[in-house]
Amino acid sequence: MVWRNIWRNPRRSILTVLAIVFATMLLVFMLSWQFGSYDTMINTAVKVHTGHVQVQAEGYHDRMDIWRVVPDPDALSRVLGEIPEIETTTVRANAFSLVSSEDRTYGVLLIGIDPEKEATVSTLQKLIRRGEYLGKNDSNAALVGELLAENLKVDIGDELVILGQGRDGSVAASVLTVKGIFSSGEDSFDRSSVHMPLGYFQDVFSMRGAVHEVVILGRSLDAVEAIKGKIKRRIRIVDDHAKMVVLDWMELMPGLVQSIKMDLVSALIMYAILIVVVAFSILNTFLMAIFERTREFGVLMAMGTTPGRLMKFLMYESVTITLIGIVLGIIGGSLFTWYFQVHGIMISGASEFLSQYGLPERMYPKLSILSIGLGAGIVLVITLLTALYPALKVRRLRPVEAITAV
Amino acid sequence: MRKRVALILSLTVAFFVFLCGSLWATDVEDLVREAINYYRGEASFSTVDMTIHRPGWERTLTIKAWTKGQKDSLFTIVAPPKDNGNGTLKRGKEMWMFNPKVNRVIKLPPSMMSQSWMGSDFSNNDLAKSDSIIEDYTHEITGTETHDGKKVYVITSMPKPGAPVVWGMQKLMIREDFIFLSQEFYDEDLLLVKAMTGREIQMLGGKLFPRIWTMQKIDTEDEYTVLDYGEIVFMESLPDDLFTISSLKNPRR
Numbered sequence A: 001m002v003w004r005n006i007w008r009n010p011r012r013s014i015l016t017v018l019a020i021v022f023a024t025m026l027l028v029f030m031l032s033w034q035f036g037s038y039d040t041m042i043n044t045a046v047k048v049h050t051g052h053v054q055v056q057a058e059g060y061h062d063r064m065d066i067w068r069v070v071p072d073p074d075a076l077s078r079v080l081g082e083i084p085e086i087e088t089t090t091v092r093a094n095a096f097s098l099v100s101s102e103d104r105t106y107g108v109l110l111i112g113i114d115p116e117k118e119a120t121v122s123t124l125q126k127l128i129r130r131g132e133y134l135g136k137n138d139s140n141a142a143l144v145g146e147l148l149a150e151n152l153k154v155d156i157g158d159e160l161v162i163l164g165q166g167r168d169g170s171v172a173a174s175v176l177t178v179k180g181i182f183s184s185g186e187d188s189f190d191r192s193s194v195h196m197p198l199g200y201f202q203d204v205f206s207m208r209g210a211v212h213e214v215v216i217l218g219r220s221l222d223a224v225e226a227i228k229g230k231i232k233r234r235i236r237i238v239d240d241h242a243k244m245v246v247l248d249w250m251e252l253m254p255g256l257v258q259s260i261k262m263d264l265v266s267a268l269i270m271y272a273i274l275i276v277v278v279a280f281s282i283l284n285t286f287l288m289a290i291f292e293r294t295r296e297f298g299v300l301m302a303m304g305t306t307p308g309r310l311m312k313f314l315m316y317e318s319v320t321i322t323l324i325g326i327v328l329g330i331i332g333g334s335l336f337t338w339y340f341q342v343h344g345i346m347i348s349g350a351s352e353f354l355s356q357y358g359l360p361e362r363m364y365p366k367l368s369i370l371s372i373g374l375g376a377g378i379v380l381v382i383t384l385l386t387a388l389y390p391a392l393k394v395r396r397l398r399p400v401e402a403i404t405a406v
Numbered sequence B: 001m002r003k004r005v006a007l008i009l010s011l012t013v014a015f016f017v018f019l020c021g022s023l024w025a026t027d028v029e030d031l032v033r034e035a036i037n038y039y040r041g042e043a044s045f046s047t048v049d050m051t052i053h054r055p056g057w058e059r060t061l062t063i064k065a066w067t068k069g070q071k072d073s074l075f076t077i078v079a080p081p082k083d084n085g086n087g088t089l090k091r092g093k094e095m096w097m098f099n100p101k102v103n104r105v106i107k108l109p110p111s112m113m114s115q116s117w118m119g120s121d122f123s124n125n126d127l128a129k130s131d132s133i134i135e136d137y138t139h140e141i142t143g144t145e146t147h148d149g150k151k152v153y154v155i156t157s158m159p160k161p162g163a164p165v166v167w168g169m170q171k172l173m174i175r176e177d178f179i180f181l182s183q184e185f186y187d188e189d190l191l192l193v194k195a196m197t198g199r200e201i202q203m204l205g206g207k208l209f210p211r212i213w214t215m216q217k218i219d220t221e222d223e224y225t226v227l228d229y230g231e232i233v234f235m236e237s238l239p240d241d242l243f244t245i246s247s248l249k250n251p252r253r
Helices: A002-008 A011-051 A073-081 A113-120 A146-152 A185-190 A196-206 A219-237 A253-294 A293-300 A307-343 A351-356 A369-394 A399-404 B002-040 B245-249
Strands: A053-057 A086-101 A105-113 A130-131 A139-143 A161-163 A171-183 A193-197 A211-218 A244-248 B043-054 B055-068 B072-079 B087-091 B095-100 B104-107 B138-148 B150-159 B167-176 B182-187 B192-204 B207-217 B223-235
Touching: A002 A011, A002 A307, A011 A211, A011 A219, A011 A253, A011 A307, A011 A369, A053 A219, A073 A086, A073 A211, A086 A113, A086 A196, A086 B104, A105 A196, A113 A211, A139 A146, A139 A185, A139 B095, A146 A171, A146 A185, A146 B167, A161 A193, A161 A351, A161 B095, A161 B104, A171 A193, A171 A196, A185 B207, A193 A196, A211 A219, A219 A244, A253 A293, A253 A369, A253 B095, A293 A399, A307 A369, B002 B138, B002 B150, B002 B167, B087 B245, B095 B245, B104 B245, B138 B167, B192 B223
Parallel strands: A105 A193, A139 A171
Antiparallel strands: A053 A211, A053 A244, A086 A105, A086 A161, A086 A211, A130 A171, A139 A193, A161 A171, B043 B055, B043 B223, B055 B072, B072 B087, B087 B095, B095 B104, B138 B150, B150 B167, B167 B182, B182 B192, B192 B207, B207 B223
C-alpha cells in the first residue's frame, strides 16, 4: 500500500528523494573534506616544529629554563625505538640567548638540532630559501629565520655572536656563521629562532649530553594517543630520578586546537543554514503532496479510515522516501568523497605557494564513520520532523470538506 | 577677644600644617634620593659574591663592580675561572656586554633590559640601581616602623603617567639614616613579583651598609639570588675613561 502510494506520483517522490540525496551527499562530502583538511593542517603544523608528541622535563613547557633537561636522550631513544607506532624521532636543545650581528642585537630562541634526524621529523630542510641546510660535520654553522636575518641585516656567510646562559649557569658565548636562511611562513618562528648543530650547542651551553625535547612523529595522527600511553608506561624504566612528561600536539600547540574549534563552529553555522534550506524544501514537497491528495484522503475517511491510520500511512511513506534518499546519499557521497580521497583535490594555481610552506599540493578529504554518520543522521532527524507536520495536519481533515476540496 | 586669638591660632596652625604638607612631598623625594646616593656613593668600587640558587643547584660568581654617580657602572666577573673576564658596562640607559672567549662586545637592545642578568634574579635594570626610581616615580610615605631602634619609612612609589617603567608599583623601606632596607616590586595588577631585602648592616667602606642583599622571586620559594659584599670602597670620583668599551674589554685588576 505504502509502496504503491509512493509510485503513484513518481515525479514528486523522485524530487523529494533527490533533495534528500543531495543534502546527504553534500554533508558527507563537506564534513569529510573538513576533517581531512584538519588532519592536513595538524600534520603540517606538527612537522614545522613540534612533532606529534614530545618528551620533556617536567615544567619545561611552561618555563623554558635551560636546567630543566632530559638528561639521557640515548636511553630514551632506545625505549622509543621499541614502540611500533612511532615513525621517527629527534632530539633538540633550546636556549634563549642574545644574537648579535655587526650592529644589531636581538633576543632569540637558539635551537640545537641533529641535522639528519631533524630532516625526518620536521620540514626545516625544505624551508631553506637561501644557502644550505646543516650538514653532519658542521659545528659553528647557523640557520636563521628570514625575518630575523632581515632584522639583523645578515646574509649567508656573515658572522653572528651568541651570548647566553649555559646549563650550569656559566656564560655561554660563541661565533656562528650563517649557512642557511629559512622561512616557514609562521612569522613568530621566522623572526625569533636560530638553529645550530646539537653537538656544538651542547659544547657551548655546557649541556653534558642533555637535551630539552625529544620530538616524536607518529605513523599517523590517530596513533598519538597510543604512543603517548606507551611512552608513559615505559618512561619509568629510564626515569633516573629526573621527572619527565609526555606532551601531545594539543598540549604543545593549544593555539592550533583553538583555531580548529573556531573553524568548526563557523562551519557548523553554515551546515545549519544548509539543513534549514533542505528541511524547507522537503516540507514543501510533503505539504504539496497532502494538498494534492486532499480529495483522496476525504474518500478514504468517508470509507471509514481513521485519521490515526491515515497518519500512520503518511509517516510510513515519508520514512520510506527519507531512507531511500539517505541510503542513496550516503552511497553517492561516500563514492564521491572516496574518489577524491584516493586522487586528492588539486588546488590549481596554489601548488607552488603551498609547497613553499611545506604543504602538500593535493588536499585529501577523509572519510570516517563520524563524517558519514553525522551528516546522514542530521538529515534523517530533520526530514522526519518536517514529515511530522503534514501528517499531523491530516488529522484535522473533515471527510465532507475534503471530498469537495479542489 | 578670646575667639579672635583662637581663630588666629588655628589659622596659624593650619598654615603650618599646609606648609609641612607641601614640604612633606619634597621630603619624601629627598629621602629616596638621599637613600640612593647613600647606597651608591659618589663613586664606588666593590667586590661582591653573587649566589644564584635554583632547585637542585647553586652557583656563586665573584664580581668586581665600579659605579659612578647614578648612571655609570661597570661589572666584571672574576670567578669562577670559566666565566672570568665577562663584563657588563652601563652608561645612562645603554648597556653592553663583553665575552672574552669570543672577544666581542654586544650592545643590549632596550627590550633586554628587563631580562635577568647572568641568569640571576636581578634584571639588567636592577643591577645598576638605576635612577629610574627617582625620575619615573612619585613617592608617598605610607607607614613607619622601627628597626634597631631607628625609624624606618615605608614608601609607596607609583610610576608617573607615561613613564617608561616595568613595575606598576614599588615599595621601599628606608631607615632614617638613609639605609635601604628593602625594595618590593609589583606588577601592573599591583601583585608582588619580587623583593630585595638587605640585612647584616655593618661598617663597610667607612659607613653603615647592609652587607647581604637577597632578591627573592615571590611565586617560587626555592629561587633566589644573594649578593654578599666582601669589600666596598666609596670614593669622591672615578675617571670617566673607566666606563668605556675599551675598559670593558680590558678589565682592571
